Amino acid sequence: MDALTLLLTRQSCPRLVDPAPNDAELKTILDAALRVPDHGALSPFEFIIATGDGLDRLGGIFESAARNQGADEAFIAKAASMPKRAPMVITIVAKCQTHPKVPVLEQQIAAGCAAMAMQQAAFALGLGGIWRTGDFAFDPAVHQALGLTEMDQIVGFLYLGTPAVDAPVKPGRDGMQYARYL
Numbered sequence: 001m002d003a004l005t006l007l008l009t010r011q012s013c014p015r016l017v018d019p020a021p022n023d024a025e026l027k028t029i030l031d032a033a034l035r036v037p038d039h040g041a042l043s044p045f046e047f048i049i050a051t052g053d054g055l056d057r058l059g060g061i062f063e064s065a066a067r068n069q070g071a072d073e074a075f076i077a078k079a080a081s082m083p084k085r086a087p088m089v090i091t092i093v094a095k096c097q098t099h100p101k102v103p104v105l106e107q108q109i110a111a112g113c114a115a116m117a118m119q120q121a122a123f124a125l126g127l128g129g130i131w132r133t134g135d136f137a138f139d140p141a142v143h144q145a146l147g148l149t150e151m152d153q154i155v156g157f158l159y160l161g162t163p164a165v166d167a168p169v170k171p172g173r174d175g176m177q178y179a180r181y182l
Contacts, residue, residue, distance in 0.1 A: 001124050010120055011170055013128030016161030020051055020087035025125050029160070032121035033092075036113035040099060044107035045114050048091040048146060050083060058083040058091075061136075061145040068141050079136075086130075086159035090118065091146065094153045104151070111155045118158055128163035131156045 021029060030047060038044070050058045063080035071079070083089045094111035096104045115131055122129040136142045137154040148154070 006120055006124050008172060009169060010123045011167060012119075012130040013163045013167055014085070014130045015164035016086035016128050016130070016159055017164045018087045018162065020161050021122065021125070021127055025122075025127065028125065029118045029121045032117045033114035036110055036117050038110050039106055040102045042097065042099065042102060042107060042110075044095050044097065045111040046093040046095050048093065050089045050091070051087060055083040055089060058089060061142055064145070065136055065139045065141045069135070069139070086161040088160040090158040090160065092118070092155050092158060093146075093148060094155050096151045096153065108153055108155060111153075115156045115158055122160050127160060129158055129160045131158050133157070
């Protein structure tokens with residue numbers, strides 16, 4: 001797939017099944033993340049991969065956080081099963097650091113770019129993915145359970161797998177409608 005086709009046809013795929021990316025595909029996906037703009041070459045990201053039992057552990061973290069938030073039992077049960085919507089979930093973390101020339105926001109954006117590059121790489125490999133955030137990305141208990149520091153920020157949970165169905169190609173939109181000249 002050429003780069004422009006990828007950029008103009010990529011879409012999220014919320015219904016994912018086995019198989020997850022294999023080792024070679026996962027390496028390609030992670031390597032793509034390391035090619036994003038990264039001012040100061042700080043590599044301000046970490047990728048926490050959950051598959052198999054790791055999905056159960058991540059679900060347990062979500063379940064505990066939902067319980068701590070005072071959620072109702074229906075949401076607590078849903079939270080526990082959220083990671084099982086795909087055979088692999090990668091938590092993308094902005095590992096920010098104090099730097100005289102690279103603000104925290106720029107480091108978080110770099111981690112966001114890494115998430116996008118990973119999703120695009122998966123799409124180019126014929127896999128499906130969807131980038132989700134939600135309250136758990138900002139929950140201190142989730143951060144603590146994942147071993148994150150106070151400066152770290154989850155920028156998303158990238159769900160990856162094989163598309164369960166062929167998603168219809170969404171119609172293109174005109175980018176010029178969102179642009180203006182100064």
